[in-house]
Amino acid sequence: VATIKEVAKRAGVSVGTVSNVLGGSVTVSKRLRDRVLAAIKDLDYYPNQVARSLKIRQTNMIAVIVSDLTNPFHIQMVRGAEDAAWRNNYLPVTFNSDSRVDRERQVVTALRGRRVDGIVLLPAAPDAGKNEHICALKDSGVPIVCLDHELHGLDLDCVVRDNFNGALQSVRHLASLGHRYIALLNVEPHHPASRDHYLVYRQALSDEGLEFVDPFAVSAPAGDAAYLAAKSVLESAKRPSAFFTAGAPLAIAVLRALKALNLRCPEDVSLVTVDDPVFSEILRPRPTSLAQPCYEIGWKGVELLLQRIADPHAKPVRMVLEPTLHIRESSAAPAAARA
Amino acid sequence: VATIKEVAKRAGVSVGTVSNVLGGSVTVSKRLRDRVLAAIKDLDYYPNQVARSLKIRQTNMIAVIVSDLTNPFHIQMVRGAEDAAWRNNYLPVTFNSDSRVDRERQVVTALRGRRVDGIVLLPAAPDAGKNEHICALKDSGVPIVCLDHELHGLDLDCVVRDNFNGALQSVRHLASLGHRYIALLNVEPHHPASRDHYLVYRQALSDEGLEFVDPFAVSAPAGDAAYLAAKSVLESAKRPSAFFTAGAPLAIAVLRALKALNLRCPEDVSLVTVDDPVFSEILRPRPTSLAQPCYEIGWKGVELLLQRIADPHAKPVRMVLEPTLHIRESSAAPAAARA
């Protein structure tokens, strides 16, 4: 591989001149510039960014770390972050901690040595107290912005989504359709968003003057447990005419339960769910759902990061992005209202 | 950020000594080593890998480029590649070309400057002739291995999957269950694997002495087109008792068609499909499917790459990995055989 010195020799100029045609602030005469360009082409020369990084003390790379590459939400964040980085002339390099704190630690350690200019991070352990490696990273002065979580006590820039307004919208949509009894199938109780969903659900019910029926608010991780939970709700004497579910796996569970009970959606029971980029495409009926601003989280995340790089001492920002309700086939007026 | 010089000063030794305790081949006396270690800890020193890379002329990074991060197959390849890289003390950095050749070109160009030690690549344009950037990359001496495709005329190491044995196994499985008429729902005709599937399907039928019925072999991209195609086959006077589908979206289409016609799976019609890591989990009945060795492709890809790095002049290797048939609920003996 050719070096700048070889290019200089072949063009009959000094290395300084080559460096200048390569983008220095100094202008080079057309005559020399042409010779240099020709030499570059002849030698198939690519400037060594490693050397350049060492000299200018920045790498022009930003790292994108997510905790679960198999999670479609995370993927969208990666895509958003990548696009924003490219657009700003940074090279996005992405890493997957695979939800393992030790792997995340490895990545972070490697990155420190590699001198990336900044990191957008979707943490592997958002709640647990095991984040000293992040803390050390921050203390060492590497700009970090946290995606989709706030790290307890770390005071980082972060961009998160608003679970409140979204869930509120969903329940209101159902209420405005005429539903009086709306059930909730929530994520497992210890999930970070679980409490939010529950609170907002109750809030929305009372806003709309609807009765809260305790056994209509259930939660389950996914799969058969969720199916059974949904089924039990639907078998109540006073069956709800609508369901709000906190995720696609849960929506699928409700759909299975409906089928098992010979009920139709949306004719007998309406459904609104937190969106999932994959399942929304294939579910029938097409689910009315709350699209999550994941791509935007990634995008805004690197924008925030770039600001932070530009001004390391600014006050940390907390940005919150709204989901959007997409009304599709799974929600309709209840049979009672239509009769 | 601390440098090796500062560490040396604080420990009262030379930089050479620090470098040696940091992993040089030379041994350092315990006394000095302890002082150095202490200084490193005090200063929170992380060796600058950029400088190191410049000096030793290798970065210890390998790049993983896939064309579609939203594709679960690609994700698994990334995971396999990452794990293999970490295990071999390389830092895997992954990139997503988003199926755009221009983005892939950007990535590849950036990587050349960055001097990654090697690249495993799932090309954005496996068939099209628009791969001079890959060609140039190869000519410049960067080790590359190609995943899941062979690049026309480029003579690279590659690791691909075997579509033959897998499809063969699938049809044989159905035949051994007693099915006499097995339909094929193939991917769209111009898809690279389409022809393979078709050929193997016919081969397998003739191996098993089964009749090939031309209208039973159909193809469609996905969604409603696939649904309609499946439905038309199932409405034939002499309906097949089993289906082999070339992917999860197609399997879903068959399932939808069965439901629409009031047929059950596997009681009325059996189904075997090429596996999909996501859908297999949620489909009911659980599909008998041909698991694709995607994780292994990624893993073996970097192993091959490491060999290539070790011996740049070895003859390129073409490694082919077999899928595995997982027998689940969607395949059973046909009603006729059970009666």
Added chain:
DNA sequence: TTGAAAGCGCTAACAG
């Protein structure tokens, strides 16, 4: 404008 030269932080001889 152009060229010469001093490093960026690290490793690897080499000499002591």
Added chain:
DNA sequence: CTGTTAGCGCTTTCAA
């Protein structure tokens, strides 16, 4: 064993 030093390839003063 330890210290000194010459670069790795590039950018950036500083003189000419």
